[in-house]
Amino acid sequence: MTSTAIASLHRGKYRIHTVAEMTGVPAATLRAWERRYGVPVPARTSSAYRVYSDADIALIRRVVELCEGGLAPSEAARVALEEHVPQAHTPVEPGDPYAPLRESILQAIEAFDPRRLERELDRAAASGPPATVAEDVLRRVLLEVGERWHTGRVTVAQEHLASEAIGTVLRRMLTQVQPEGDARMVLLAGFADEEHEFPLQVLAVHLASWGLRVVQLGVRTPPAALRQAVAELQPALVGLSCTIAPAAHRARELVDAYADAIGDVPWIVGGAATSTLARFVSGRGGQIVEDPQPRALRSQVERMCSRRKPRR
Amino acid sequence: MTSTAIASLHRGKYRIHTVAEMTGVPAATLRAWERRYGVPVPARTSSAYRVYSDADIALIRRVVELCEGGLAPSEAARVALEEHVPQAHTPVEPGDPYAPLRESILQAIEAFDPRRLERELDRAAASGPPATVAEDVLRRVLLEVGERWHTGRVTVAQEHLASEAIGTVLRRMLTQVQPEGDARMVLLAGFADEEHEFPLQVLAVHLASWGLRVVQLGVRTPPAALRQAVAELQPALVGLSCTIAPAAHRARELVDAYADAIGDVPWIVGGAATSTLARFVSGRGGQIVEDPQPRALRSQVERMCSRRKPRR
DNA sequence: TATCATTGGACCAACCTTTGACAAATCGCG
DNA sequence: CGCGATTTGTCAAAGGTTGGTCCAATGATA
Numbered sequence: 001m002t003s004t005a006i007a008s009l010h011r012g013k014y015r016i017h018t019v020a021e022m023t024g025v026p027a028a029t030l031r032a033w034e035r036r037y038g039v040p041v042p043a044r045t046s047s048a049y050r051v052y053s054d055a056d057i058a059l060i061r062r063v064v065e066l067c068e069g070g071l072a073p074s075e076a077a078r079v080a081l082e083e084h085v086p087q088a089h090t091p092v093e094p095g096d097p098y099a100p101l102r103e104s105i106l107q108a109i110e111a112f113d114p115r116r117l118e119r120e121l122d123r124a125a126a127s128g129p130p131a132t133v134a135e136d137v138l139r140r141v142l143l144e145v146g147e148r149w150h151t152g153r154v155t156v157a158q159e160h161l162a163s164e165a166i167g168t169v170l171r172r173m174l175t176q177v178q179p180e181g182d183a184r185m186v187l188l189a190g191f192a193d194e195e196h197e198f199p200l201q202v203l204a205v206h207l208a209s210w211g212l213r214v215v216q217l218g219v220r221t222p223p224a225a226l227r228q229a230v231a232e233l234q235p236a237l238v239g240l241s242c243t244i245a246p247a248a249h250r251a252r253e254l255v256d257a258y259a260d261a262i263g264d265v266p267w268i269v270g271g272a273a274t275s276t277l278a279r280f281v282s283g284r285g286g287q288i289v290e291d292p293q294p295r296a297l298r299s300q301v302e303r304m305c306s307r308r309k310p311r312r
Numbered sequence: 313m314t315s316t317a318i319a320s321l322h323r324g325k326y327r328i329h330t331v332a333e334m335t336g337v338p339a340a341t342l343r344a345w346e347r348r349y350g351v352p353v354p355a356r357t358s359s360a361y362r363v364y365s366d367a368d369i370a371l372i373r374r375v376v377e378l379c380e381g382g383l384a385p386s387e388a389a390r391v392a393l394e395e396h397v398p399q400a401h402t403p404v405e406p407g408d409p410y411a412p413l414r415e416s417i418l419q420a421i422e423a424f425d426p427r428r429l430e431r432e433l434d435r436a437a438a439s440g441p442p443a444t445v446a447e448d449v450l451r452r453v454l455l456e457v458g459e460r461w462h463t464g465r466v467t468v469a470q471e472h473l474a475s476e477a478i479g480t481v482l483r484r485m486l487t488q489v490q491p492e493g494d495a496r497m498v499l500l501a502g503f504a505d506e507e508h509e510f511p512l513q514v515l516a517v518h519l520a521s522w523g524l525r526v527v528q529l530g531v532r533t534p535p536a537a538l539r540q541a542v543a544e545l546q547p548a549l550v551g552l553s554c555t556i557a558p559a560a561h562r563a564r565e566l567v568d569a570y571a572d573a574i575g576d577v578p579w580i581v582g583g584a585a586t587s588t589l590a591r592f593v594s595g596r597g598g599q600i601v602e603d604p605q606p607r608a609l610r611s612q613v614e615r616m617c618s619r620r621k622p623r624r
Numbered sequence: 625t626a627t628c629a630t631t632g633g634a635c636c637a638a639c640c641t642t643t644g645a646c647a648a649a650t651c652g653c654g
Numbered sequence: 655c656g657c658g659a660t661t662t663g664t665c666a667a668a669g670g671t672t673g674g675t676c677c678a679a680t681g682a683t684a
Contacts, residue, residue, distance in 0.1 A: 017628070028675055031631090036673080047682055049629055070330040072639095073673065075363070078493060079325070112544040114527045157529065157537035157544075160501075164528040168487065171480045175430075189472075215426045216476040217469065225469035232424040232469075329639070340664055343642090348662080359671055361640060384650085385662065 012054040019052045023060045030060070037077035039063060059084055098136045101127060105141050109154065109162045117161065121169045130173040131209035134202045135294055138166055142198050163198075170201040174208055174216075183213040184236035189226050190219030191242040191271075192254060199241045199271050206294055207239070210301065223254070227261035237304055238267040240286075245273035252280050259284035266304035324366035325493065331364045335372045342372070349389035351375060355523035358494045358548070360617070371396050410448045413439060417453050421466065421474045429473065433481045442485045443521040446514045447606060450478055454510050475510075482513040486520055486528075495525040496548035496617055501538050502531030503554040503583075504566060511553045511583050518606055519551070522613065535566070539573035548617045550579040552598075557585035564592050571596035578616040 020027040033039050040056035052060075059080055066076035101124045108117035124137045145162050148154035154162075186207050188200050197219050204214045217229055219241075230238060246254060255277055259267075269281050270289040278288050287304065289297055332339040345351050352368035364372075371392055378388035413436050420429035436449045457474050460466035466474075498519050500512050509531050516526045529541055531553075542550060558566060567589055571579075581593050582601040590600050599616065601609055 015629085026674080027629095029673085032674070035632090045682090047629080048631090049682075070324075070326050070334065072325075072327050072330075075325045075493070112541070114545070115525075155537065155540055156534060157540040160529040160533055160537055161527070161541070164530045168483045171483055172487075175480060175484070213427075215473070217472040218476045221472055222468060225467065225472055228467055228469040229424070229473070233426070327640080338664080339640090341662085344663070357671095359640085360642090361671080 012052065012057065014052045014057070016050050016052070019057060019060070022057060023064060025060060025064060033060075033063070033073070033077065037074060037081075039077040039081055055084070096136075098124075098128075098133075098140075101137050102141050102144070105137070106144060109141075109145060109158050112158055112161065114161060114165070117165050121165055125169055125173055129209065130177045131206045131294065134170060134173060134205040138170060139198070139202045142166060167197065167201065170198070170205065174201065174204050174214065177205060177208040179208065179211050179213055183211055185215060185233060186212045186237040186239055187215050187217065187226075187229055187233060187235040188239045188241070189217040189221035189229075191240060191246075191258075191273075192220060192222050193244060193246055194219045194242060194271075196241075196243040196271075199243060200239075203239055203241065203270060206297070207237075207301070210298055212237070212301075223257035223261040226258060230262055230265055235265060237301065238262050238265050240267065240269045240271075242269060242271040242273040242277060245276035248276070251277055255280035255284060255286075259286065262286075268301070268304070324364065324369065326364045326369070328362050328364070331369060331372065334369060335376060337372060337376060345372075345375070345385070345389065349386060349393075351389040351393055353522075355491055355493070356496050356617075358496050360496065360548075363493065367396070408448075410436075410439075410445075410452075413449050414453050414456070417449070418456060421453075421457060421470050424470055424473065426473060426477070429477050433477055437481055437485055441521065442489045443518045443606065446482060446485060446517040450482060451510070451514050454478060479509065479513070482510070482517065486513065486516050486526065489517060489520040491520065491523050491525055495523055497527060497545060498524045498549040498551055498617075499527050499529065499538070499541055499545060499547040500551045500553070501529040501533035501541075503552060503558075503570075503585075504532060504534050505556060505558055506531045506554060506583075508553075508555040508583075511555060512551075515551055515553065515582060518609070519613070522610055524549070524613075524617070535569035535573040538570060542574055542577055547577060549613065550574050550577050552579065552581045553583040554581060554585040554589060555583045557588035560588070563589055567592035567596060567598075571598065574598075580613070580616065 014022070016027045016030060019025075020030060023030075025033075034041055034050075040052070040059045042050040042052045042056050045051055062080040062083065063073070063076045066079055067073055071079065101120070105117065105120045105124065108120050121138075124133055127133060127137075141162070145154055145159055149156075149159050188204055188207075190197065190200055200216065200219065204216060208214045215229075215233060215235070217225065221229075226238070229235075240258060245251065259281075264285075266287070267285075268287045268289045269277060274281075274288050274290055281288055287300065289300070326334070328339045328342055331337075332342060335342075337345075346353055346362075352364070352371045354362040354364045354368050357363055374392040374395065375385070375388045378391055379385055383391065413432070417429065417432045417436065420432050433450075436445055439445060439449075453474070457466055457471055461468075461471050500516055500519075502509065502512055512528065512531065516528060520526045527541075527545060527547070529537065533541075538550070552570060557563065571593075576597075578599070579597075580599045580601045581589060586593075586600050586602055593600055599612065601612070
C-alpha cells in the first residue's frame with residue numbers, strides 16, 4: 001500500500017521480519033541466503049540485529065524474480081549480485097590511491113583464489129591510466145610477491161598463479177595502449193640469460209602510453225636476433241632488460257655483442273642487474289635506466305628518440 | 313510480460329528440470345540426447361550439475377520442431393547442430409578454410425612486420441570459434457614456424473616476434489572463452505623442465521570452450537607447487553604438458569612426483585614427449601592425450617571429469 | 625515478561641548425477 | 655510378410671548436492 005511507497009523514499013531501515021513480510025521470503029530463508037550466497041549482506045545494529053536497506057530489498061526482490069524465471073537460487077543470487085554490484089567505486093585519498101588495490105590483489109594471491117585474483121586485477125586495470133596501474137599496482141605487487149616468496153610467506157604455487165594472471169593483464173593492457181598509425185617504434189628485448197618477462201612488460205606499457213609503438217621480442221633474445229630485428233625494423237629506440245647479473249667477463253661480452261647488434265640506434269638498459277653492466281653499457285653509448293621514476297625516464301627517452309632519425 | 317524481458321536480460325542458466333518444463337522434453341530424454349548426439353552439451357557447475365544456456369534451449373526447441381516435422385531424432389540433431397554452430401559460416405570448400413589465414417600470418421612473420429602480424433592475428437581471432445582458431449590457425453602456425461626455424465627459413469628474431477604476438481592473442485582468447493559461474497575447474501601446468509607455453513595455452517582454450525574453468529600455473533611448475541595448488545583448489549581435472557622428453561630415469565621420477573602431488577584427481581598428460589612418459593603415466597592412473605583431435609579429447613575429458621567426486 | 629534477534633548446526637525432501645538396462649518403435653532385407 | 659538389428663524413450667539403482675526449514679541456547683527490545 002502507500003506506506004511501502006513512502007518507506008521506499010527514505011533510506012529504509014527494516015528489520016528482518018518486516019523484510020520477510022515485504023518480500024514474501026521467510027526470515028529463515030533470508031538468513032540462509034545471506035549465509036550461503038551473500039545476498040544481501042545487510043548492515044547491523046550494535047547488538048548485531050540485521051538492518052536491511054532499500055537496496056538490500058531490491059536485491060532480494062530481484063532474486064525472487066529470477067527464481068520465478070526458472071533459475072536455481074544459487075544462480076539467481078550470482079546473477080543478481082553481478083547486476084547490482086558494478087556501481088562505481090570511489091577513488092580514494094591522494095596519498096597512495098593504489099594501496100588498497102594492491103592489498104586486495106595480494107590477499108587474493110595469498111588466499112590462492114584465481115577467480116578473485118582475476119576479478120581484482122580487472123578492477124585494477126580499469127582503475128586508472130594503464131601506465132600508472134602497471135607501475136603502481138602490478139609492478140609493486142610483483143615486487144611484494146617476490147619478497148614474500150623469499151621469506152616463505154608466498155609459495156611457488158602462489159607465485160606461479162600470480163605470474164600467469166598478471167602476465168595476462170599486462171599483455172592486455174599493452175595492446176590497449178599501443179598507439180595506432182605510424183608512431184616511432186621501440187624494440188624491447190630481454191638479455192640472453194634473462195628469465196623475467198615482467199620488467200619488459202611494464203616498460204612496454206610505459207613506452208606505449210607515451211606514444212611509442214612497442215615491438216616485443218621477449219626474454220632471452222640473443223644478440224644476433226636483435227641485430228636482425230634492428231636491421232629490419234629500424235626502431236627509434238632499443239630497450240634491453242637484465243635482471244640477473246652475469247659474471248663480469250660474460251657481462252662485457254654480452255653488452256659488446258648487443259651494442260654491435262644495435263649499431264647506432266639509441267638504446268637503454270634497465271633491470272636489477274644494471275649496476276653490474278653500467279660501465280660497459282655507457283662505454284658503448286647506451287643509457288642506463290635505473291630510476292624507476294617514469295617521469296625522469298620519459299624525458300630521457302624522449303631526448304634519445306629524437307636524437308636520431310631512422311633513415312630509409 | 314516481465315518474465316520474458318527478464319529472461320532475455322541475463323544469459324539463461326537453467327537446471328535440467330526447468331529446461332524440461334520449458335521445452336516439453338523430459339529430463340531423461342535431454343540427458344539421452346546429450347549422451348547420444350551431443351545436442352546440446354550444457355555447461356556444468358563444479359558439482360557436475362548441467363546448466364543450460366538460452367542457446368542450448370533454442371537448440372533443443374529446434375530439434376523438437378524438426379522431430380515434429382517427421383525427422384528421426386538422430387537426423388534432427390545433426391541438422392540442428394549444423395544450423396546452429398557455423399553461424400558466421402564461410403561458404404568455402406570443405407578442405408581447409410583456415411589455410412589462407414595461416415598463410416598470411418606466416419607471410420607477416422617472414423616479412424618481419426609486427427604491425428601486419430598483429431592485424432592478421434586479430435583477424436584470425438575473430439574468424440571463428442576460439443578453440444578452432446587456436447587449433448587450426450595458431451597451433452599450426454607455431455608448428456610451421458618451428459619447422460621453418462629448423463630449416464633456417466625463419467630466424468630466431470622472427471620466431472621471438474611470432475611467439476610474443478601469438479602468446480598475447482592466445483591469452484586474450486582464453487579470457488574470452490573462460491566460463492563464468494562455478495564451473496568445474498581444471499588446473500594446467502607445464503612439467504618442471506618445460507619451456508614451451510603454447511601447448512598449454514592451446515589446451516587451455518579448448519578446455520575453457522568446453523565449459524571448464526581453466527586455472528593456469530604455467531610452465532616449469534614443480535611437483536610441490538602443483539601439490540599445493542591441487543590441495544587448495546580441488547580441481548576436477550589436472551592437465552600437464554611435456555614437450556621435451558627427460559631421460560628415462562628422470563622421467564619416471566618426475567611422473568611419480570606429479571602423480572603423488574595430484575593424488576586421486578583425474579589427470580591427463582599431453583605434449584610431444586608423451587610417448588616417453590606413457591608407461592609411467594598410465595602406471596600411475598594418468599591418461600595420455602596424444603590425439604590432437606579435439607573431439608576425441610573432449611569426450612575423454614568429459615568422462616574423466618565426472619568420474620570422481622571433487623571432494624576433499 | 626513476552627516477543628523478537630542472533631548463531632551454528634542439523635535435517636530432509638527434492639533434485640541432480642551416472643551407469644546400465646529394457647521394451648517399443650522403426651528399419652533393412654530376404 | 656516376417657525376422658533380426660538398430661534406434662530411441664524411459665526407468666531404476668546408488669549416491670552426491672541443494673536449499674528451505676527448524677532447533678537450542680542466548681541476547682536484545684519493548
